[in-house]
Amino acid sequence: MTGVATQVRRARNTSWLPVSFALAQRSLIGVLRIPAAVIPLIAMPIFFVVAFSGSFSRLSSLPSFPTDNVLNWFVPFAILQGSAFAGFGTGFATVRDIETGFYDRLLLAPGSRVGLLVGPVLASLVRATFTVAVVLLFGAALGADLPGGVVGLIALWAAGLGIALISTGWALGLVFRVPNQRAGPILQIGIFFSTFLSTGNVPLADQTGWVQHVARVNPLTNILAMARQGFLGEVTWRGTWPGLVAIALSSVVLWLFAVTGIRKLTP
């Protein structure tokens, strides 16, 4: 008996990396097999680019608006929204696995639980990279430019990956606690509130009232600033580090939420 327990413990301690890669690969194949899963990754951000830049094109004439080209403002915003959906996608896939009983089999297997958390993250990061590439190309085709060059692109990509990391933590933490499809609206409300109550539409200086106060302390405001730098001018350390700190702190909080969640899921 003790021998079996030792073997299981050893298996859990040694095999998280292959499990992570296998789960990430499975998640990505799932995207290819379910075309509807591409909609939030690509179609939604592209719609946001078209709708926001079309509807609110004249916002660029506001006094504090930092660019004449409204696409330079909204393309990074849409990319970060798509990156958030990349994280949610893995959350929805986990719900499906829990409902079909596949997740129970994963929990019973003598593999590491770490792999069950790292696998979805890897999948989210790949999905987010896909979103960054496609939406950026679409934005460029419409007329967005990136005066910040390669460094600006790296800042945008890092922000996209950061958002995917955060949203995966939020999604997994939630679906481990609400392991059914009802988690979906709660997941979306989270991103909906955080994006609307930030500098998504206009800069802080052009906002008024309570929303301005909320946007000032919203971590997404700093991450957006980091992502937008390359579109608005040169990338600076001063414009980057608050975004990195926001990603790090949000990730710690939401990944604690996920880790404690998976513990609740297992007896």
Add this chain to the structure above:
Amino acid sequence: MTVAVLDAHEVRIGRRQAVDQARALARRSVVGTLRQPQVWLPGLLFPMFIATVNTSTMGKAVHIPGFPPVDSLLDFLLPASITQSVLFGGLTAGSDTALDIQTGFFDRLLASPVSRTSILVGRLAGASVTGALQAVVFMVVYGIFGVRIAAGPAGAVLLIVFAMVLALVIGGFAAMLALRTGSAEAVQNVFPVTFIGLFISSAFFPTELMTGVYRSIARRNPITWMVDGMRHQVIVGLDWSEAATSLAVAAVLAVLAMFGANRALQSRLRRAT
């Protein structure tokens, strides 16, 4: 003396009975909606939240040259919020029809001596009454925050009538989809389409300040024609011509939607026999 009505399912019903049945089904629809706050509350809170946030984040946009003359962006957004809320509420009515089919209630109605037309009329009348209630709630809440309807009580009545007709439009299309598919999920999948339709219109920002292809699409969007007519009553004053345009567009769409829903109903009845 009652006049016998022979409908497609060979049910002989008096005209007065048919009206009574439609009224009872409409009442069931309204009460059913009111009893489920999780159904109607998001339809009220979501547009209010968007309007609140937009007023705070884009409130300074009202000073951009070309923006219609308003005291606050909230004035501009009142008709948009009503439209948004009614569109979401109408989809709920369609989902309820699909749920009636999924749970077997629809079959029980067919097995009973109920006028077939009353089933549809009752559901749409219920959606229309709910639409009127939504319009009243928005006018009261936004009124508390300082929005005044320039056209006065007549303008308020026009907004309520508009909401009722718009509820018939979206309720009719949603019921058509529900009767064709029998799936509440299929009806709910229309949500992004209504959202896109609303966004590519003058609902949240004036078309005068849009540019290029987007502007020309928004100008041709029926939602723009409807919202602009009602907005005129809120921010400028009573204008029967603008109101008539808005209501006429909504009425034409409502007729088309009800025609489609009725055909879907007849088709389902044929399949049921």
